[in-house]
Amino acid sequence: MPKQYRRIVLASRPQQHASVDNFRLETLDIPELTEGQVLIKNHFLSLDPYMRVRMNAERGYADPQALNETMIGGTVGTIVATKNARFTVGEKVIGMMGWAEMGVSDGVLLRKLDTSHIPLSAYLGAVGMPGMTAWYGLTQIMQVKAGETVLVSAASGAVGSVVGQLAKLQGCRVIGIAGGSEKCEYVVNQLGFDACVDYKSQDWQQQLIAASPQGIDAIFENVGGEVFDACLLRMNPFGRIALCGMIAGYESEELPIKNARVLLTQRLTVRGFIISEHMDLWPQGLKELGSLVASGKIKFKESIAPDLAAAPEAFLGLLKGKNFGKQLVRLLPE
């Protein structure tokens, strides 16, 4: 058993663009467990865009990440010591242990994982928060029907890839948006989308028009900005937009919707949501996602940073779309 572990804290708040200097790697002693606590060895950390919002001082939909505290983050790991009767050593759990190799928990927010049919890391992706985000937006907001055209931005990512595959399973025509030909080919050939618009190509607007000959009935939006505005112009009447993220604006003053008039002229519904506020639906959604991943009907891809020290750079890459699939950080070995 090691005596120490490493963690990353928020050292300072970004002025505009986050940088590696905003983070600090620390080594701490593993504390003694008190009654009711467990010690977890974390194997994977999930990196997600919402973390950028928390780095700012302004309160968004949640409190800011505290300075000099462990960066927030979802983790999967193994119970390595326990003074809590609910847990035994060797059990796999998911929790919010943050950017840290190990962690102590009272167990309340831990969930035990069955890795017999689903790989451990998938619980941070397609069978976890990103998958639930996709499932909620598609089933509760977009409410798509077979034959409708669905558009998904950040289509090769942890959330977008699940949205599109679920929509295909429901009989929709699915258009992805991704950056670069490699991602677009993956989205079409591996994930089975009908088309993918490469927003980094010069003719992305023509690609969008060509990909949506019957317009767009529902959008799952992760990015916002210029591309989203162009998509709005393709919307059919009574279209639904699940507004999940506006990553294009996380480091800017404002991110307007320029073609807002379309909301009126096409009688659209836009709804912003945060998946952590819909815990009542997680059991149902995770059950469905788990079956689909276990049976291979939902595929996923991961980018894995090699160790905790690489987390800041991997996170900054995520904000720029440099990751390809779910961005994880490998922590301690199982």
Place this chain on the structure above:
Amino acid sequence: MPKQYRRIVLASRPQQHASVDNFRLETLDIPELTEGQVLIKNHFLSLDPYMRVRMNAERGYADPQALNETMIGGTVGTIVATKNARFTVGEKVIGMMGWAEMGVSDGVLLRKLDTSHIPLSAYLGAVGMPGMTAWYGLTQIMQVKAGETVLVSAASGAVGSVVGQLAKLQGCRVIGIAGGSEKCEYVVNQLGFDACVDYKSQDWQQQLIAASPQGIDAIFENVGGEVFDACLLRMNPFGRIALCGMIAGYESEELPIKNARVLLTQRLTVRGFIISEHMDLWPQGLKELGSLVASGKIKFKESIAPDLAAAPEAFLGLLKGKNFGKQLVRLLPE
């Protein structure tokens, strides 16, 4: 019985700002009725912001107004000749006879009116399309609850005044937005709103903040633009926005929502709607509105242009907020 009547046609499409030159007054012979037709003498014409959208060549949610044809518009009038067994001379009817003193109809889209408790002109306002627009947005989209704070733009207008009064009847705190102290005083003192922000005053932003100490739970939006953007920043989590109009952008290239990020951070729902697509709810809504107007629980105010020739100028005034209350045009006397 006169032999001729006057109408106004769309003579040309506006480049950007509509002007009186876009309209042409014509005198026509009253045609002979054929079997199934009725002749209507129109007493009042309703002027509404949607007409500006129809003047453009681009298809919005409806076909453009045809050039050299009678301008579209809702009217109330009296049957003065009939070859249709459903109608008798002297009956009051509402229809879409356009900017015209008289009109011929096959009766299909006419509705008979009972003026025993409700003045005829109210059927073009609080007990008509504007009232239904208010009712639909409030009950179907905003779904307000007692104690919530509701904001209404164009609060002294035909739609906004009904939204606010309905919301007060439901036990909400109601904030209006209107241009000028006269309108604001009317909104508070006559209509019973809790507060009214004068968007023409220098300190409108401070007024808005002072009027919404507990934030805003639901918005009925008629205008869009800078003031709407400021209102977004006051929204509480899970707020609902009924997007009824964006009159501030009807004569401009685009009208952005600058603070779009709030849709996400506050998990808002925005829904654009057009009342003519929800005819199934009109009987219920009009019944409620009719009772409330007849019993004096909903008050309304009218600006009445003196005759058809004054309609273009009155319409241009409406687009600039020069009207005070429902804008009508007086046509032929009863």
